[in-house]
Amino acid sequence: xxxxVQSGAEVKKPGASVKVSCKASGYTFTSYYMHWxxxxxxxxxxxxxxxxxxxxxxxxxQKFQGRVTMTRDTSTSTVYMELSSLxxxxxxxxxxxxxxxxxxxxxxxxxxxxx
Amino acid sequence: xxxxxxxxxxxxxxxxxxxxTCSGDALPKKYPYWYQQKSGQAPVLVIYEDSKRPxxxxxxxxxxxxxxxxxxxxxxxxxxxxxxxxxxxxDSSGIMGxxxxxxxxxVL
Numbered sequence: 001x002x003x004x005v006q007s008g009a010e011v012k013k014p015g016a017s018v019k020v021s022c023k024a025s026g027y028t029f030t031s032y033y034m035h036w037x038x039x040x041x042x043x044x045x046x047x048x049x050x051x052x053x054x055x056x057x058x059x060x061x062q063k064f065q066g067r068v069t070m071t072r073d074t075s076t077s078t079v080y081m082e083l084s085s086l087x088x089x090x091x092x093x094x095x096x097x098x099x100x101x102x103x104x105x106x107x108x109x110x111x112x113x114x115x
Numbered sequence: 116x117x118x119x120x121x122x123x124x125x126x127x128x129x130x131x132x133x134x135x136t137c138s139g140d141a142l143p144k145k146y147p148y149w150y151q152q153k154s155g156q157a158p159v160l161v162i163y164e165d166s167k168r169p170x171x172x173x174x175x176x177x178x179x180x181x182x183x184x185x186x187x188x189x190x191x192x193x194x195x196x197x198x199x200x201x202x203x204x205x206d207s208s209g210i211m212g213x214x215x216x217x218x219x220x221x222v223l
Contacts, residue, residue: 035212037214044199044214044215044216044217045152045201045214045217046214047203047211047212047214050212059211061211061212101148101203102150102203102212103163103169105158105159106157108157
């Protein structure tokens with residue numbers, strides 16, 4: 001069955017960067033897009049961007065342009081999301097989700113930004 | 116930037132029909148998707164491509180669209196359906212995704 005397993009919780013200081021991984025299994029990795037979605041405490045879902053694992057092409061929400069980088073490693077069926085210049089407002093659970101539209105979701109990774 | 120608009124809350128009694136709406140200018144051209152999220156859990160897809168139901172989702176969940184509005188209907192809502200519900204779609208380019216603000220469904 002499809003599994004998306006994300007890396008563990010992170011605590012970062014303002015101004016630092018964080019890199020979250022999402023390891024896929026149970027399907028052909030290069031056949032499905034991967035989205036990144038975040039959810040701040042008590043808030044709604046926010047779409048961050050998408051990567052095509054086949055060629056590596058990406059599209060990012062305007063809000064995150066210049067701060068987010070999504071990459072993939074086809075040898076390990078893993079996608080990565082790196083967010084730089086972290087601020088307290090970036091404290092959130094970050095999800096990867098497979099599909100043309102997000103269909104299968106990872107378990108989420110809590111990123112806490114605090115001095 | 117493109118937005119999808121949902122009501123913040125909907126409340127029904129058990130057994131009643133709950134309807135959650137989602138409005139957006141590109142919805143006549145781009146499919147809506149619906150997600151259920153219970154507290155502390157990852158979202159679960161309940162309706163895709165406007166009205167299709169993934170396997171394992173109860174038949175009481177259905178979706179429809181008319182013009183710029185999509186609707187998630189829960190027929191005979193049950194206490195376990197209490198959750199936050201989000202619509203998702205893309206802008207007219209088909210590239211940029213967007214979620215609605217979410218609707219808290221209360222069943223009591």
